[in-house]
Amino acid sequence: MSRRDYFSKRTKEISNSAYKKRMLFSFLIFVAFVTAGIFAWKWLNNQPNDQGALKPLRKTLEVNEKLLTSTFDTAKKVKTYDEKDAVKNVRVNGLIGMEKTIDTATWRLQVVRGDGDTLKISLAEIESLPKEDVVFDFKCIEGWSQVTHWAGVPLKTFMDHYHLNGQERMNYVGLQTVDKKYYVGIDMPSALQSQTILCYETNNKPLPMNQGYPLRLIIPVKYGIKHLKQIGTMYFSNQKPPDYWAERGYDYYAGL
């Protein structure tokens, strides 16, 4: 069937005057469409910022999070690898909130149970809890990833051991570095996922200072921005705890 046959068989013919009318009409609609598009784009970019992201976009990130977390199995395990697959040189990407040295003779993990009720836990005490190894593909929000090997106590085991059952029923865990300059908030289901660990070893050795000595968070279901190094304080809240990168326009959830 030729092109002409196609058009004569498959399409309706219309008169010249109707054609002119429709041409005018559809071009007016098109111009209106383009104009509306330009205005919509300008409107969006002129919206106020909500923590570094344009308000409607921040809202969308939150809706995405709600929609996805309600359908996801938050206990789902991250794919793990063999120890031999892990890299020897673990990439260091950020040093915000990091001290040059930390003395574990005086360092204590401060777990805030409530007002004026803070547990102070030494590294030795944490190391005496059941240890788990996690070898997984660590993913940075920048787009790179690395199979890395970490070990420590699962956060769930830790919280059970210190009878933080009431706190487990709250919505969020907040973490701060020793100097409190870097801080994250993590939703409780992700925090209690079985591969989330309070980590003190990488490649079977104590954490180097730039990897968060003496204790860091490893949370494989999140981007690296949530894996806070040199933990000083842990607390619990029903409201979203402040989050360093979320305040700078990133998604609060940052889940994988």
Next chain:
Amino acid sequence: MYDFLLQLTITSCSIFILMKKIVKKHPLAIRWFHWINFPVLTIMIWSGLLIYWANDVYQIKVGNTVIYKFFPKGLYNALNVPFHLAKGMSFHFAFAWLFIINGILYVAYTIFSGEWRYLFPNRKSFKEAWQVLLHDLHIKKYEPPQQKYNAAQRIAYTAIIFMGMGSVLTGLAIYKPVQFSRATFLCGGYEAARVEHFILTIGYVLFFLIHIFQVIKTGWNNFQAMISGLEVIKTEKQIPVNEQA
């Protein structure tokens, strides 16, 4: 109804009249999907570039020689790309919804309206597409017969749909590699998915360049049909001459 008398040719027994015929070419729905997709895909590519910049490791290499690095500094600076990862992500994960919904509606429409018949390649399309290419490059005079779209268009317009699906699949594989671990597995892993997502995007840009070139080359009548839906077709009509008259 016709516009007559553009040209008359009298032969011994009949008159050929070259006529202008106005026909409906593109349904309204397809025009909407097309013009919504254009800015949305542009925003997706732009915000994707803001994201890619944060880990811009891809390059074309032959041996140890870098032929092209994605992307040169000049391009980044011209488009104000550097240090906008968070902004890129916030736009990307919002406009992805529009891209996906518009895409689903378009595919559903072509299926239920029967338009897919003019869009989907048939048995002859792959052979004919080659002939179309040779014709377009002015190598051969012969142009294979076509319906609404020629064979090369059929393949291109169908391929772009599968590319869209590929972008959604590879996109989900990067976006939630734990929750959509099957998608990530299908793509050959997290890093492979990112490469594929990137290559598909390069594909859109190439598609766009060829598309624009072809639209300009084909001319106004064809272009305006994507806005008005109407196209002017010139046909010949044969009118027999009554010898008794």
